Amino acid sequence: LAGSIGEMSRYTLSKFYRNIDPKLTRIFIVEAAERILGTFAPELSSKATRELEKLGVQVWTSSMVSDVDADGVQIGRERIEAATVLWAAGIKASDLGRMMGVETDRSDRIVVENDLSLPGHPEVFAGGDQACFMLENGATLPGIAPVAMQEGNAIGKTILNDIKGKPRKPFKYRDKGQMATIGRNKAIVEIGNLKINGAFAWFTWLLVHIYYLSTFRHRVFVLMQWAWSYFTFGYGARLIVNRDWRIYREKKQGCDDDSSS
Numbered sequence: 001l002a003g004s005i006g007e008m009s010r011y012t013l014s015k016f017y018r019n020i021d022p023k024l025t026r027i028f029i030v031e032a033a034e035r036i037l038g039t040f041a042p043e044l045s046s047k048a049t050r051e052l053e054k055l056g057v058q059v060w061t062s063s064m065v066s067d068v069d070a071d072g073v074q075i076g077r078e079r080i081e082a083a084t085v086l087w088a089a090g091i092k093a094s095d096l097g098r099m100m101g102v103e104t105d106r107s108d109r110i111v112v113e114n115d116l117s118l119p120g121h122p123e124v125f126a127g128g129d130q131a132c133f134m135l136e137n138g139a140t141l142p143g144i145a146p147v148a149m150q151e152g153n154a155i156g157k158t159i160l161n162d163i164k165g166k167p168r169k170p171f172k173y174r175d176k177g178q179m180a181t182i183g184r185n186k187a188i189v190e191i192g193n194l195k196i197n198g199a200f201a202w203f204t205w206l207l208v209h210i211y212y213l214s215t216f217r218h219r220v221f222v223l224m225q226w227a228w229s230y231f232t233f234g235y236g237a238r239l240i241v242n243r244d245w246r247i248y249r250e251k252k253q254g255c256d257d258d259s260s261s
């Protein structure tokens, strides 16, 4: 996200304003942990940090956000003045689990059995972002696409086995590695002991994501869209078609009718 904003301000928007210079946009990542992309090997994490810095992103690690208000972000005694703050610290499952009165974790994910069924309800399953699958070491599987895809497949197979009268098998997650894009021609990929970064990693990321799309038509369509964005530097990003996010401050008493944000 920070990489995309960096690229957007430095390449996509840079030529289109006379009175402001989008290249002067200040972008910060504020991360509570010691390094960003903490699930990756430390060397990939530092390569990603260097790449982000080249895009003008300042990476603040070991920095816990203590407050966010309309004018900025407080990090302990430090403050960053900001009109735009994007909060990306985790996701929450839908309210469905809590509505059903079943056991959920702190992200409202339903705690499931080892065959992904609900405790006491072998006929009901939860998978993907909605499920909290506990590993033997006490950790839980993260809310990412490979987990959702493998859990969906496993649930399908379990239902087929039930119909055929075969016994259920416990779900086993196969970690196929992890990837993250940082920007144009910039990514990091970790598959077992293999650690790559730069353009080759970015190309691998692209191929894997295209491969996992559901139909040939989707693959071709997405590939064409991405190629268009790549060669045009995503100029479509200049258009803001939905303005619901815009915050209008309340008018101060005694001020005239200036309602700009």
Ligand SMILES: Cc1cc2nc3c(=O)[nH]c(=O)nc-3n(C[C@H](O)[C@H](O)[C@H](O)COP(=O)(O)OP(=O)(O)OC[C@H]3O[C@@H](n4cnc5c(N)ncnc54)[C@H](O)[C@@H]3O)c2cc1C
Binding pocket: 094, 096, 127, 128, 129, 130, 143, 144, 145, 146, 148
């Ligand atoms: C911004 C963002 C970036 C991400 N990037 C990555 C990434 O790079 N790599 C990665 O591995 N993962 C990524 N993820 C996580 C990944 O998208 C999810 O883990 C994955 O999509 C989960 O799949 P799912 O089928 O469980 O849920 P979803 O894909 O969210 O599908 C759930 C569906 O259920 C529908 N639904 C919700 N409530 C109801 C209801 N009450 N009744 C009926 N339907 C309902 C929703 O509309 C939705 O279509 C990202 C997620 C986000 C938000």
